Amino acid sequence: MQKKKMSMARFRQYIPLYIMMLPGVVYLFINNYIPMAGIVVAFKKYNVNDGIFASPWNGVENFRYLFSTSEAGVIIRNTLLYNIAFIIVNMVVGIMLAIFISDVFSKKLKKLYQSSILLPFLISIVVVSYIVFALLSHENGMMNKSVLPALGQEPVQWYNDTTWWPLIIIVTNCWKGVGYGTLIYIAAIAGIDQGYYEAAELDGANKWQQITRITLPCLIPSIITLLLMNIGRIFYSDFGLFYQVPQNSGSLFSVTNTIDTYVYRALMSSGGIGRSSAAGLFQSVVGFTLVMVSNLIVRKASPENAIF
Amino acid sequence: MNCKKVCSLLLAVLLVAAMFTGCSGGGSESGKPANSTATGSTASGDTASTGINFDEEPYEINYLYIVAQEGANQQKVAEAVNELALKELNMKVNLIPMTMGTYNSQMSMMLAAGEPLDIFPTFSQNFSTYLESQYLVDLGQYKAELKDALEVLGEDAETGYIGEFLVGLGQMKERAYPAGLICRKDIFDETGFKLEDFDVNTDDYSSFDKVGELFAKVKELHPDMVCLDGTSIMGRQDGSYMDNLGSDFGVLENYGQTTTVTNWFESDQWKTFCEIGRDWFQKGYLSKDIAVNQDSGEIKMKAGNCFSFITNVKPNTNVEKQAQTGYETVVVPLGKAMKYSNAVNAFMLSVANASKDPQKAAIFMNWTYVSREFNDLINWGIEGEDWVETENGMAAYPEGVDATNVGYHNDYGWAYPNQFVGHAWEGNPEDIWDQYREYNAGLIKSKAFGFVFDSTPVATEEAQLNTVRDQYWNDLVFGAVDPAEKMEEFNKALYDAGLQTVMDEKQRQLDEWLAKQG
Numbered sequence: 001m002q003k004k005k006m007s008m009a010r011f012r013q014y015i016p017l018y019i020m021m022l023p024g025v026v027y028l029f030i031n032n033y034i035p036m037a038g039i040v041v042a043f044k045k046y047n048v049n050d051g052i053f054a055s056p057w058n059g060v061e062n063f064r065y066l067f068s069t070s071e072a073g074v075i076i077r078n079t080l081l082y083n084i085a086f087i088i089v090n091m092v093v094g095i096m097l098a099i100f101i102s103d104v105f106s107k108k109l110k111k112l113y114q115s116s117i118l119l120p121f122l123i124s125i126v127v128v129s130y131i132v133f134a135l136l137s138h139e140n141g142m143m144n145k146s147v148l149p150a151l152g153q154e155p156v157q158w159y160n161d162t163t164w165w166p167l168i169i170i171v172t173n174c175w176k177g178v179g180y181g182t183l184i185y186i187a188a189i190a191g192i193d194q195g196y197y198e199a200a201e202l203d204g205a206n207k208w209q210q211i212t213r214i215t216l217p218c219l220i221p222s223i224i225t226l227l228l229m230n231i232g233r234i235f236y237s238d239f240g241l242f243y244q245v246p247q248n249s250g251s252l253f254s255v256t257n258t259i260d261t262y263v264y265r266a267l268m269s270s271g272g273i274g275r276s277s278a279a280g281l282f283q284s285v286v287g288f289t290l291v292m293v294s295n296l297i298v299r300k301a302s303p304e305n306a307i308f
Numbered sequence: 309m310n311c312k313k314v315c316s317l318l319l320a321v322l323l324v325a326a327m328f329t330g331c332s333g334g335g336s337e338s339g340k341p342a343n344s345t346a347t348g349s350t351a352s353g354d355t356a357s358t359g360i361n362f363d364e365e366p367y368e369i370n371y372l373y374i375v376a377q378e379g380a381n382q383q384k385v386a387e388a389v390n391e392l393a394l395k396e397l398n399m400k401v402n403l404i405p406m407t408m409g410t411y412n413s414q415m416s417m418m419l420a421a422g423e424p425l426d427i428f429p430t431f432s433q434n435f436s437t438y439l440e441s442q443y444l445v446d447l448g449q450y451k452a453e454l455k456d457a458l459e460v461l462g463e464d465a466e467t468g469y470i471g472e473f474l475v476g477l478g479q480m481k482e483r484a485y486p487a488g489l490i491c492r493k494d495i496f497d498e499t500g501f502k503l504e505d506f507d508v509n510t511d512d513y514s515s516f517d518k519v520g521e522l523f524a525k526v527k528e529l530h531p532d533m534v535c536l537d538g539t540s541i542m543g544r545q546d547g548s549y550m551d552n553l554g555s556d557f558g559v560l561e562n563y564g565q566t567t568t569v570t571n572w573f574e575s576d577q578w579k580t581f582c583e584i585g586r587d588w589f590q591k592g593y594l595s596k597d598i599a600v601n602q603d604s605g606e607i608k609m610k611a612g613n614c615f616s617f618i619t620n621v622k623p624n625t626n627v628e629k630q631a632q633t634g635y636e637t638v639v640v641p642l643g644k645a646m647k648y649s650n651a652v653n654a655f656m657l658s659v660a661n662a663s664k665d666p667q668k669a670a671i672f673m674n675w676t677y678v679s680r681e682f683n684d685l686i687n688w689g690i691e692g693e694d695w696v697e698t699e700n701g702m703a704a705y706p707e708g709v710d711a712t713n714v715g716y717h718n719d720y721g722w723a724y725p726n727q728f729v730g731h732a733w734e735g736n737p738e739d740i741w742d743q744y745r746e747y748n749a750g751l752i753k754s755k756a757f758g759f760v761f762d763s764t765p766v767a768t769e770e771a772q773l774n775t776v777r778d779q780y781w782n783d784l785v786f787g788a789v790d791p792a793e794k795m796e797e798f799n800k801a802l803y804d805a806g807l808q809t810v811m812d813e814k815q816r817q818l819d820e821w822l823a824k825q826g
Contacts, residue, residue, distance in 0.1 A: 047442040048422055048661055065768045070804050071775070138596035139534075159600045160788055247600035250779040251789065257775075265778050266771035272437045273420050275771070 042277040062278035065266060071257065079258040082242075083234045085170050086177070087227065094178050095219065098185030099211060114186065118179035125240030128176055132168070132245050159249040166255055173241055181226055188222040189215060224298055224305050232291040235259060235283040259283060360671075362398045367668045369393070372404040372418075372428035373686060374411060374723040381689050381715030389685050397675055399668065403686075419443045425660040426669040427676075429723060432554060432654050435475055436764040445659040448474040450670035457677035460726060466758040467652040476656030477673070480726040481622075483652055483748045486645035487545040488621030489519060490605065490629050493636040495533075495615055499525040506640045510549060513580050516542075519640070520584075523593040526615050535593040538605025538617030542642060543581035543785030545618065546572075551648040551754040553818070554761040557773045557802070558811035563646040564754025567822060569815040571807060573781075574799045582784045582791035589787030599788040609633040618642065623743045627735045631711075631719070645747075648754035657725060676725040683730035689716030695731075700738055703731035759821045766813050769806035776801045 038052060045058040066072065097117060104110045120128070135142050136158040144155035158164070196214045205213065237258035246256045263279045299306035371389075375382075386403045393401045404425075406414070411429070418425060419441070430438065438444050447454060447468070457477055458465050464483065468474050501522055508515045523535040542549070546556045550572055551564030558569045561577065572578050588594050595601060601608075605617020610633045621639055629637045657676075663669045676682050688695040688703050694716045695703045705714060721727030728741045737743060763770055780798040783789045 045440065046420075047440065048420065049442045065771045068768065069772050069775070070801075157788075159597070160783065247602065248778070249600045250782050253779045257779075262775060265775040272767070273416070273441070 039277070039281055041273055042281045044274055046273045058274060062272075062274040063282065065275060066259075066263075066279060066282060069262075071253075071262070074254060075257050075259055075262050078255065079235060079237050082166075082169065082173075082237065082258065083230070085166075086173050087230045087234075089170055089174050090178050090181055091223065091226070093174055094181035095185055095216075095223075097178065097182045098189055099215060101182070101186055102189045114183065117182055120176045121179040123176070125176070125238065126244055128172065129240070129244035129247065132172060133247060136168075159247055160251045162252055162255045165246065165252055169241065169245065169256070172245055173238070176241075184222055184226065185219060188219050192218045220302075221305055225307065228291055228294060228298075228307055231294050232287045234290055235286040237261070239264065360396075360398055364398070366394060366398050366400045367665055368400040368402055369669060369672045370402045370404060370424050370426045370663075371672070372406060372425060374408060374429055374720060375405040376718045376720055377407060378405055379689065379694075379714065379716035381694055384690050384693070385685055385716050388690060389682065392679070392681055392685070393672070393675075396679070397672060399672055401672075419660065419662070422662050424662060424664075426663040426666075427657060427673055428660055430476055430656050430658045432650060432656070432760075435470055435760075436762060436767060438658075439470065439473065439475070440764060443661050444473075444475055445661055445663060445666045445669075446473045447476065447659060447670065448472065450659075450667060453667060453670035454674045457674045457725070460677045463758070464652045467649040467760060468656060470760050470762050476653075476658035477677075477725075478652045478656050479722060479724060480677075480728045481722045482744060483647045484622075484645040484751050485545075485547040485620035485651055487540075487542060487548040487618055487642040488625065489536075489616050489618055489640040489642055490609070490621075490625070490633075491522075491616040491638045491640065492609065492614075493638050495526060495530065496522075496638045498529055501525070503638055503640065508640065508642045510577065510643050513584075516584050516642075519642075520588065520591075520593070523588065523615075524591070527591075527593065530615075532613070534595045534608070534614045536588065536616050536618070537595045537598060537601065537608040537614040538619070539601060539603070540605070540618045541581070541585050541594075541598075541785050542618070543578055543585055544781070545620070545642075547648075547651060547654075548620065548643055548646075549577060551646070551756055552650055553756065553759070553814050554650055554763060555770055555773075555810075556777060557770065557807055558814040560754060560756055563644055563752050564648050564756055565752070567755050567818065569811050569818060571799070571802070571811065573777075573802060574795070579791060579795060582787065582795065585785050586787030586791055594786060599782045599786040606632040609635060623747050624736050624740055627733075628719075630735075645751050646754055647748070647751035648757055649760050653760060655723065673725070678726070678729060680729045683724055683726055687718050687721055687724055687727065687730060688733075689714070697731065698734055701731070702734045702736070702738065704734035756818060756821075758825075759818055761814055761817055763810075766806070766810045769810050772805040773802060773807060773810065776805045 041052050041055075042062055043058060043060070044052070044055040045061075046052065046055045050056075069075075101110060101113050101117075104113060133141070136144075138144060138155075138157060138159065141158070143158070148155055156164070192215065196218075197210055200210050200214060237260045239260045242256050242258045242261045243264065246252045249256075259279065259282075263276070267275060295306055295308060382403075382405060386401070389403055390401045393399045402424075415428070419438070430444075451458065454477070460480060461477060464478055465474075467478065468476050499522060506515075506518055506522075508519060526533060526535050546552055549561075549563065551560040552572075553559055553569070556572065559572045560566050560568070561570055561572060561575055585594075589598075595608075595614075605614070605619060606629065608614040609617060621641065625639050626637045629635075629639075657673065659666050659669045659673065684691065684695075684703070691697070692706065694706075694709070694714050696706045698704045705711075711717070719733060721730075728744065732738075732740045776798075780794065780801065784791055784794055784798060
């Protein structure tokens, strides 16, 4: 009885917060939950007269083209490995930059660094692909015309040589995407109580010790949140990064073909709602499973940091 | 505790899904009667004459068409078309202009959502999906309404049939896509070559050496200039040298003068084209980046450092290319011109299933093939503002108006029903439309002309073949890799992806069709 009263009182206390939450929930419901019913179209032979729900069932036929290709292994490997590399590289570089920027004393310079790191994040990937092309073009590229000759090296046929592409793609992605994570880490670092650092300094801790003993442990919740968010999208790939940046070069497919580019190439001519939805559903299910599994692992390891 | 939370969340999702199933189940019920009325009006359509009833409420046609860009006078054109159709057909028209980019990204969504639409352009590679999804109306039911349009098209209307289903009508334009080399005239003249020097043909592949000599001369005169750039070369001209039967996988070689389906990518012809490409690439005639280049030859030439590019040509190519590149051009034909089904049906005009009254849509469509005013309006805009008629009956910019400030100007005759009834733009020969007719009449005709492959049974294989082709062919045709090594690998990958299945299906359907022709 007592307990129930308590929770009622608590509920009343939080009413303003619930009201604030309402628009977000309504938005999520309309935008993210209702369309989920459309998932069935992945198992249907869709036609517009019968509509989504009355169209005849098609079993897993729509999924067949995803897996019957001999390239399926390569495509899944590329998607997974690149995303794992992106997560690790962007996290390490992002945290490093965030720590550096947080230690910049001048406020003006701090703002400048923050903004310039975020800038590439705001550039369209098509523009990025031309920046990369300006570097790597066989005809007029900066690498082949200036950098490699200066180092006494032979020019490289960049767009026909798979050797360097895993590196090029990871670097490009880091350059473009790192600013977003950095911002979140900077915010988290700003939230750390300065008292810890003062105490550490009194105890004679040097900068490195302060970073490893105070900053990093305090960042763990943000790291885990970002990590889980990224793992959820591990079966997606930035289409522009894998299609535009390598200039859709056929010889590079073995290192640049991901699920998104494969689906685009396969369906560009024939299309079909069923097959497109099948690809999307497959990516979502794998992402969902991975998020659940990784959250489970986090909860086992350190329960207070798990998202749910 | 946490597990409970997750469970309740899942339950909530399921409930939502169930709710939604309930309400849209009702939605599709209400959708059905609309469809059955459509077939109802079909039955009466056979008896109805094409006479126009001016007493009834005007029906509104939603007419989607491709434009070069949306001009300032779009609204005025829409009003003028509306007025014209009200007067002549007692119909209102809602013009829906789309650029090619918008069309590619939005068309499938518009169709899937069943948005109001009567007439819209379609590409042949989408037919099987559109048929399967029932996005189209069978125009075969409205032959009476389409009488004039069918008469204008003649035998070419046959290419709109997939099986018994008439998916659409083609536009009046050239009926072949032969390859040609578009050269800058100023530099071509410098080299001392004459157009008569070139007799490039596929009976004797050494005739292509002459083009190599031309490039060598250009290279000698302008060492920094790229001799050939753009996105095409002989091996990429998949509609020029053989009947591609709708897709590149399994074709009729030798300009369609055979009835045996073969694989073009392992033919001697394609191999020779790759070797020529390799030779030109190694001699430095091609841009080193050509295999990954995505800018059209027109853009490259306009930029000023490109001597030539390869593309499909037709009677007035040089006039069109001058407008697009800013340079006077010389066109060197690189083979014969062949008429085949896909050259006619690659791009068509269809009636959408979403049409509330397909019979009215058919009547309107028929009218678009004969109305001079309609074709001029959608292509050139408002007479007196966007264009004027010159003394010799051509269309031209009025005083003080040019390409930079015109309110509406598409020059997309190929995308509109019948440019032949409209005005031709200044700069073309006066008898340009007669030249087109003569050209179309003199083409080599593929033995499978009229046959349209229904790719539905092999949709999965074709999807995979597309990705395999994309992986290899640019490098091979532009000579970025050695054909001796890569061609075998390419063909093996094609067969692994199901090429034989597609070829067998094509042969089967073709044999059936041939048997019916008697």
